[in-house]
Amino acid sequence: MDAGWPPTAEALMRSRFAAFRDGDAAWLLASWHPSTRPSAIDLRDNPRWRGLQIVDTVAGGPADDTGVVEFRATYLVPDGGVAVLQERSRFVREDARWYYLAAEDARRR
Incomplete structure (x- = not known):
């Protein structure tokens, strides 16, 4: 496993929340699976994330x-x-790295 790459899906989710909070588009794109990743992320209208x-x-x-x-x-x-934003996020692990794949409606289970 890569040193510094989150070892679990939950750890990756936490790091992605921090990236949204801090406006780190590079990490959001790097940690997004290539099959669903957009070509760019515009965070100019990003809300002020609190928790x-x-x-x-x-x-x-x-x-x-x-x-x-x-x-x-x-x-x-x-x-x-x-x-409040509530979401169920799907993740996949490839080559010992976790990637964000897609969001599901949290109300569907």
């Missing part, structure tokens, strides 16, 4: 090849309030 709560994980460990992480992320809205 991340992991709700559920399915597989996604160091010995798995797939995983799902459900999370709630809070962010500030223009009127000063706080909103």
